Amino acid sequence: MRKRHLFAALVGALAVQVATAIPAFSHGYISGPPSRAAYCAAGTVTGCGDIQWEPQSVEGPKGFPSGGPADGKLCAGGNSRFAQLDNPRNGAWPTTKVAAGQKQNFTWKFTARHATAQYRYFLTKPGYSASSVLSRSNLNLTxxxxxxxxxxxxxSTLTHSVPLPAGLTGHHVLLAVWDVADTTNAFYSCVDLQF
Incomplete structure (x- = not known):
């Protein structure tokens, strides 16, 4: 009887260690054109910290733009583990060439498929400097x-065709927000675009 209790305790302790050692495989990010998280996960951009292993985990509070992550922390969803995503790298993030006034497809890759409230796409204003951190003041909040x-x-994947405004030139940042319906959080994804 004592051996069974000892065995059960050992199995229970091992189960707790295994459960806490395995990261949560959640939840979703823009994979195409590559977001900052996708570039880090692919190794195209280095010095990314934990995001290289968890591009799908940029989760933060819902409510953007009136709430949500603080200015300067939008690309990381306010999550300090992924602060490297907020670093503008002096404007050196890789960009995807796009045409102003055209539609561009953005594809989400999901690893945990939460019930969804909505998806929203925001873009920086004309005159944005790619060496600046992303804030509400340099985003068009519509x-x-x-x-x-x-x-x-x-x-598991979902593509939206997003209309891009006419007249833009240069490096801009698109902030994609996936608002989850059954939690108080959202997922944030920044994509660097060259018009």
Whole structure:
């Protein structure tokens, strides 16, 4: 009898260690065109810290733009573990070439498919300096596109065709926000674009 109790205690302790050693495989990020998190995960950009292993985990409080992460912490969703995403790297993040006034597809990759409230896409204003941290003051706070989620779970990948404004030139940052329906959080993804 004593051996069974000792064995059960040992198995229980081992289960706790295994459960806490395995990271949560959550939740979603923009994979194409590559977001900052995707570039870090692919090794295209180095010095990214933990985000290289968890590009899907840029989770922060919902409510942007009136609430949510603080200015200067938007690309990391306010999560200090991923602060490297907020570093503008003096404007040296890799960019994807896009055409002003055209639609551009943005693809989310999901590793945990939460019920969804909505997806929203915000873009920096004309005159934005890519060497600046992202803040509400340099973003157009009217979304380029809002896609209702209808409280449904997304598929493993999902693409939205986002209309880009005419007349832009240079390096801009798109902030994509996936508002989860069944938690108080959202997922944030920054994509560097060259118009």
């Amino acid at each position: 979304p380029l596109l809002t896609v209702p989620g209808n409280n449904a779970q997304p598929p």
